[in-house]
Amino acid sequence: MAPKLGIAIVEADRERALLIVDGLREAGDFDVSVVGDAASLVRQLAKMKPDVVLIDIASPDRDVLEELTLASGPLERPVAMFVDRSDDKITKAAIEAGVSAYVVDGLRKDRIKPVLDAAIARFHMFSRMRTELEATKEALSQRKTIDRAKGLLMKARDLSEDEAYALLRKTAMDQGRKVIDVANALVTAADLLG
Amino acid sequence: MSRAALNCGFIPLVDCAPLVVAREMGFAEEELLDLRLHRQPSWSAIRDQLTFGQLDAAHMLAPMPVAMSMGLGGVPTRIDVLSVLSVNGNVIGVSRELSERMRRVGSAPDFLSATVVGRALISAIDGRLRVGVPFPFSMHAELLYYWLGALGLRAPADLDVRTVPPPQMADAISSGEIDAFCVGEPWGSIAVEQGVADLVLPGCAIWQFAPEKVLAVRHDWAEKCPDTLTSLMRAIWRAGRWLSDPANRMMISELLARPAYVDVSPEVIDRALTGRLRVSADGSEQLVPRFLEFFTGAATFPWRSQAEWIAERWANRAGLDRKEALANGRASFRSDLYRNCLGPIGADLPGASDKVEGALESRTPVASFTGEMVLGPDIFFDRLIFEPSSKDSPKT
Numbered sequence: 319m320a321p322k323l324g325i326a327i328v329e330a331d332r333e334r335a336l337l338i339v340d341g342l343r344e345a346g347d348f349d350v351s352v353v354g355d356a357a358s359l360v361r362q363l364a365k366m367k368p369d370v371v372l373i374d375i376a377s378p379d380r381d382v383l384e385e386l387t388l389a390s391g392p393l394e395r396p397v398a399m400f401v402d403r404s405d406d407k408i409t410k411a412a413i414e415a416g417v418s419a420y421v422v423d424g425l426r427k428d429r430i431k432p433v434l435d436a437a438i439a440r441f442h443m444f445s446r447m448r449t450e451l452e453a454t455k456e457a458l459s460q461r462k463t464i465d466r467a468k469g470l471l472m473k474a475r476d477l478s479e480d481e482a483y484a485l486l487r488k489t490a491m492d493q494g495r496k497v498i499d500v501a502n503a504l505v506t507a508a509d510l511l512g
Numbered sequence: 513m514s515r516a517a518l519n520c521g522f523i524p525l526v527d528c529a530p531l532v533v534a535r536e537m538g539f540a541e542e543e544l545l546d547l548r549l550h551r552q553p554s555w556s557a558i559r560d561q562l563t564f565g566q567l568d569a570a571h572m573l574a575p576m577p578v579a580m581s582m583g584l585g586g587v588p589t590r591i592d593v594l595s596v597l598s599v600n601g602n603v604i605g606v607s608r609e610l611s612e613r614m615r616r617v618g619s620a621p622d623f624l625s626a627t628v629v630g631r632a633l634i635s636a637i638d639g640r641l642r643v644g645v646p647f648p649f650s651m652h653a654e655l656l657y658y659w660l661g662a663l664g665l666r667a668p669a670d671l672d673v674r675t676v677p678p679p680q681m682a683d684a685i686s687s688g689e690i691d692a693f694c695v696g697e698p699w700g701s702i703a704v705e706q707g708v709a710d711l712v713l714p715g716c717a718i719w720q721f722a723p724e725k726v727l728a729v730r731h732d733w734a735e736k737c738p739d740t741l742t743s744l745m746r747a748i749w750r751a752g753r754w755l756s757d758p759a760n761r762m763m764i765s766e767l768l769a770r771p772a773y774v775d776v777s778p779e780v781i782d783r784a785l786t787g788r789l790r791v792s793a794d795g796s797e798q799l800v801p802r803f804l805e806f807f808t809g810a811a812t813f814p815w816r817s818q819a820e821w822i823a824e825r826w827a828n829r830a831g832l833d834r835k836e837a838l839a840n841g842r843a844s845f846r847s848d849l850y851r852n853c854l855g856p857i858g859a860d861l862p863g864a865s866d867k868v869e870g871a872l873e874s875r876t877p878v879a880s881f882t883g884e885m886v887l888g889p890d891i892f893f894d895r896l897i898f899e900p901s902s903k904d905s906p907k908t
Contacts, residue, residue: 357689360674378677380554381647384585385675413564418556 322349323429326368328379330354338372338440345436360385370430371420372437375413383420408434415441460498467501470508515546516740521558522549522571524774525678526697526784527598527725529764530806531571534751536767542750543743551772554677555647562730563589568737569744571597572728578822579649581840582832590731593819593845594745595854597725597752599811601784601804602652602715603700604629606692607685610636611710611792623791623798626717626893630663633712637691641665644676644684644693651715651722652694654825659718662894682706696724697784697804698776704790705780711791714800719870721809721890723818734849745853749812756807761785802889809875809887810862812850817866817900819845824898838901860885866900 325348329335335352342350353362356379363371363386373380408431412419415438421430464486471482490500522528531549534540540547550567552558559576561567577591606614610633615621618632633641641660645652653673665671676684678699684690686708693703694715703709715722727748734741754760764785765778774781783789787803790796805811823841827834847865855861863879872888879885 356680357684357687375557375560376553378553378679380556381677382675384556384648410564413560413566418560 322347323370323433324349324366324368325351325370325372325433326363326366327352328356328359328371328373328377328383330356334444337443338437341436341440342433345432348433356382359383369421370433372433373418373420374441375416375418380418386420411438416445417441460501463498463505464501467504470504515541515544516743517546517548518568518740518744519548519550519566520569520571520744521552521561521567522773523552523555523558523678524776525571525699525725526768526774526781527601527804527806528571528773529755529768530597530727530748530751532767532773533754533764534747537751537754539747539750539754540743543747545740545743545747547744547747549772555649559585562591562728565730568733568740569594569727569729572726573647573650574723574726574818575649575651575654575822575826576647577726577728577844578819578841579826581844582823582826582830582837584826584830585649591728591844592731592734592849593726593728593814594734594741595727595748595752595812595850596723596814596818597727597748597806597812599721599724599805599809600714600716600802601724602655602694602696602722603711603789604656604692604694604713604715605685605700605703605709605711606633607688607690607709608707608793610691611712614712621712623711623713624717624800626659626713627663629713629717630659633692634660634663634665640670640672641692642672642674642690644674644681644690644695646676646678646681646695648673648675649826651724652696654822655715655718655722656694657825657829659893662896682708685709698774698780701780701783701790702776704793707793710793711789711798714789714798714803716800716802717893719890719892720802721805721869721872721888723815724804726814734846741849742853745849746857749854749857749859752807752812810860810885812859813862814845814847814850815865815867815869816842816845816847816902817869817898820866820900821869821898835901842901855881862887866902868900869898870895871897 325342327335327338329352339350342348351366353359359379359382371383373383412434417437419434467486468479468482471477471485472479486497486500490497520531522531535547535549555573558570562570577593579585580589580591613636614632617635622628643656656673657667660671667673674690676690678695681693681695681699682703685693685703700711704711755764765781768774768781769776769778784804787800789798789800791798819841820838823837827837851861861881862885870890870892872890874889875886876888878887
């Protein structure tokens with residue numbers, strides 16, 4: 319049996335790193351380690367001698383790994399980016415997902431594929447999570463604005479909460495705008511009028 | 513007519529200016545080009561995205577396409593250099609402590625003398641000198657190896673060149689990971705602002721006309737989209753001409769300072785544009801002529817001999833066949849496309865596409881299409897010259 323594949327994940331965010339580790343554990347039996355500190359990146363990788371290095375494409379530390387692709391001394395293992403023009407598809411998928419992988423030269427592709435597949439899946443999950451988080455934040459801030467607008471109307475025109483909301487909605491419909499836009503305009507106007 | 517969309521990557525540096533100006537000052541629009549600029553986190557990201565088609569064009573370090581043509585660094589892809597975006601513009605800085613030691617051991621510091629500064633540096637170091645550069649395939653690395661090598665420092669025994677992303681250069685020097693750096697602006701000035709480094713030498717004191725950044729595209733894209741390519745080259749060339757007018761300097765600083773571009777205060781960006789560098793936290797300044805050139809002296813022309821110079825340096829270091837490396841390297845600098853696309857709009861074209869690198873001590877008129885081309889100075893600090901392999905080659 320071939321020895322376990324050694325994988326190093328370069329990621330400063332502990333939570334994210336652990337999620338990738340979990341993803342890889344599900345994909346196979348690998349020897350996974352995490353490097354969080356960019357300053358000692360080259361030194362640590364030289365010590366670990368991983369077969370594969372995974373790093374976020376958006377990480378500025380990627381350029382530091384470029385040194386490894388040139389190193390050929392007995393201590394540092396030659397590493398090359400996993401890019402073989404015959405397998406554009408997976409590389410493209412990796413780059414689109416934001417994964418960059420550096421792989422020891424000559425490692426067989428069938429051994430790397432599950433690693434990359436798992437990493438790609440996790441990276442997609444991160445971007446989904448980020449989008450959802452932003453949507454949640456946006457919804458929350460919209461609700462706050464609408465609540466304020468309702469409060470202003472209730473006070474100024476002596477309305478109940480439901481009536482205030484109905485008025486906002488009717489105004490929005492009449493003007494072909496969104497409720498949040500009307501609420502925003504009202505809040506801005508109220509702020510200006512002090 | 514609909515505008516052709518083109519995605520172009522850049523790294524936040526003062527020398528991305530031709531791209532920003534082409535977009536913001538309307539030069540791209542004049543060419544019916546929708547030039548979309550994408551800020552990139554690293555040189556390797558820019559290279560990979562260009563290779564795999566997320567980007568159509570890119571701001572690149574001049575040695576990157578040459579190294580790629582030799583099969584070094586990542587993906588074996590043929591990349592074409594359409595024009596040179598900037599010449600010179602790097603600074604060498606050292607930690608405050610090393611700067612202090614240099615002052616104690618050296619003669620009077622002379623900011624423009626690579627020999628004086630280099631000797632002071634070599635006598636001030638204690639053991640191996642650790643220097644940060646932004647990328648292994650960079651003019652920064654080439655200048656350092658050239659300069660310190662000529663003065664007797666040997667890599668890797670005495671010289672340890674490390675990769676540090678430019679925005680982290682100040683941190684790396686303050687935490688003691690490196691003793692010195694060679695970096696593009698504004699990042700050297702930022703280290704001075706933070707009080708962690710002194711600038712000791714501008715890159716142009718080592719080589720007075722070093723091609724720094726280039727406009728790069730995939731070779732297959734250049735073949736496939738000749739019209740968009742022509743529009744791009746023309747917009748960028750006009751942007752370069754606009755940049756060379758001193759009256760536009762304030763505007764350039766303001767444009768580059770925007771959060772979407774370099775995101776550093778315009779006062780700091782202005783130092784690279786004027787060549788008036790603040791070299792130490794005590795406020796002392798140095799004026800560097802031709803610190804960063806976008807246009808003057810045929811700066812935009814992709815000389816085949818520049819590619820050969822880079823290719824030869826790499827062939828020596830990586831132990832590759834010299835002849836093959838030079839042939840591949842020179843083929844990546846597309847002076848033929850430059851002639852075809854820019855000749856018709858009035859760019860002055862030199863009589864040859866190679867020049868002897870390092871031969872001009874001062875500004876010198878040379879044979880050109882309109883007869884008005886002036887080159888130089890372009891000498892190396894040690895006065896060596898580099899003869900291109902095919903001085904008498906046809907105009908290609």
